Amino acid sequence: MGDGNNLVGVDIGSSSIKVCQIKETRKGRSLHKLAYAPLPPQTIVDGHIMNAGAVTETLSRMFADNQIKQRNVAISVSGQSVIIRKITVPMMTPAELDEQIQWEAEQHIPFDIKDVQIDYEVLKRQPERGQMDLLLVAAKRDEINDYAQFVREARLKPLIVDIDAFTVQNLFEATRGFPPDQTVALINLGASLSSLNIITGGISAFTRDIASGGNVITEEIQRQTGVSFDQAESYKCGGSGGDAGAFGSSGMVPQQVHDVIESVCDTIAAEIQRSLDFFMATSGESEIHRIHVTGGTANLTPLRNAIQRRAKTNVDFFNPVEKLTLDGPGVPEPLVRERAAQLAVAVGLSLRKEKEKRA
Numbered sequence: 001m002g003d004g005n006n007l008v009g010v011d012i013g014s015s016s017i018k019v020c021q022i023k024e025t026r027k028g029r030s031l032h033k034l035a036y037a038p039l040p041p042q043t044i045v046d047g048h049i050m051n052a053g054a055v056t057e058t059l060s061r062m063f064a065d066n067q068i069k070q071r072n073v074a075i076s077v078s079g080q081s082v083i084i085r086k087i088t089v090p091m092m093t094p095a096e097l098d099e100q101i102q103w104e105a106e107q108h109i110p111f112d113i114k115d116v117q118i119d120y121e122v123l124k125r126q127p128e129r130g131q132m133d134l135l136l137v138a139a140k141r142d143e144i145n146d147y148a149q150f151v152r153e154a155r156l157k158p159l160i161v162d163i164d165a166f167t168v169q170n171l172f173e174a175t176r177g178f179p180p181d182q183t184v185a186l187i188n189l190g191a192s193l194s195s196l197n198i199i200t201g202g203i204s205a206f207t208r209d210i211a212s213g214g215n216v217i218t219e220e221i222q223r224q225t226g227v228s229f230d231q232a233e234s235y236k237c238g239g240s241g242g243d244a245g246a247f248g249s250s251g252m253v254p255q256q257v258h259d260v261i262e263s264v265c266d267t268i269a270a271e272i273q274r275s276l277d278f279f280m281a282t283s284g285e286s287e288i289h290r291i292h293v294t295g296g297t298a299n300l301t302p303l304r305n306a307i308q309r310r311a312k313t314n315v316d317f318f319n320p321v322e323k324l325t326l327d328g329p330g331v332p333e334p335l336v337r338e339r340a341a342q343l344a345v346a347v348g349l350s351l352r353k354e355k356e357k358r359a
């Protein structure tokens with residue numbers, strides 16, 4: 001605290017944009033502004049913004065309608081344009097590392113090094129071995145520039161570009177903290193993407209984005225029952241949008257839909273399990289003690305159950321706003337209630353401060 005104002009967290013997800021501003025006082029953190037707006041399908045495909053106009057207009061409108069005055073924002077990127085690796089390098093000074101990092105990155109990053117923005121964090125120094133562990137992050141410059149540019153076109157100033165998985169990790173740390181002697185998995189289950197971050201003793205040990213999320217469930221319901229995307233979404237969400245009329249005169253979700261949900265959730269869980277298995281096989285860790293899930297698709301009980309069944313590890317729902325008080329009119333209570341799970345990245349970004357800007 002005391003190091004400048006909080007930035008506004010802007011999460012441009014493939015299904016919707018989430019905007020969040022928090023206030024920090026001595027008494028704690030409160031949610032000061034919150035806005036949510038769906039994006040038309042195909043606005044963002046495979047992490048690329050295909051329809052810049054829709055993103056820029058939606059963002060401008062969200063800030064105007066909700067009277068958000070702070071224009072300095074933090075955004076994040078994820079998916080195929082981001083590579084995160086834990087690497088080991090010889091012990092060196094920060095100055096030497098700054099000089100060496102491009103070369104080190106080249107050995108580990110499958111992109112042309114000229115096209116990526118490199119960042120790193122020292123995870124652990126092991127002087128006795130003359131080595132240190134780094135977390136190396138490479139994000140495609142084009143992708144970052146695109147996102148930043150569209151945000152600027154909405155007359156906002158992106159001061160920080162973060163990565164979804166780390167944003168959720170920061171929020172979890174600020175909310176609950178990590179047990180020092182345990183390994184936990186944090187999974188953000190979104191619409192088109194699910195990001196997995198395995199954390200040992202509070203330090204990220206493995207991250208992976210899985211190109212699967214709520215959309216594959218909706219699309220499979222569509223395919224098997226012949227309904228529209230919107231109808232399939234309503235079925236999937238069990239009418240949680242209050243749109244009971246969508247279920248026809250019976251007001252029931254057909255059994256076939258339940259079966260499709262069960263089966264696709266199991267497929268997603270299997271994919272997550274493959275990543276957990278890979279981590280276990282390569283990390284030397286013997287156990288994942290707990291799995292915390294968040295993101296819109298974490299609302300689906302069948303998915304949480306499927307992950308728990310396959311991983312044989314307790315799955316817990318992480319509510320991104322569980323420790324925040326609500327500040328009043330800028331924060332619609334029904335929105336918080338219905339969309340809480342979708343807010344992890346936006347709330348995580350809103351923890352960032354103006355003064356720490358590096359970009």
Ligand SMILES: Nc1ncnc2c1ncn2[C@@H]1O[C@H](COP(=O)(O)OP(=O)(O)OP(=O)(O)O)[C@@H](O)[C@H]1O
Pocket residue numbers: 012013014015016189190191192193194213214215233236237238240295296297298299300341342343
């Ligand atoms: N109550 C619910 N039950 C089931 N699914 C839900 C519910 N609420 C939201 N979802 C699903 O969550 C997804 C949206 O979650 P989220 O906002 O976290 O994704 P996103 O950030 O837009 O996408 P991504 O991060 O993948 O680009 C959608 O697939 C939506 O159908």
Ligand SMILES: [Mg+2]
Pocket residue numbers: 013014190191345
């Ligand atoms: Mg998301």
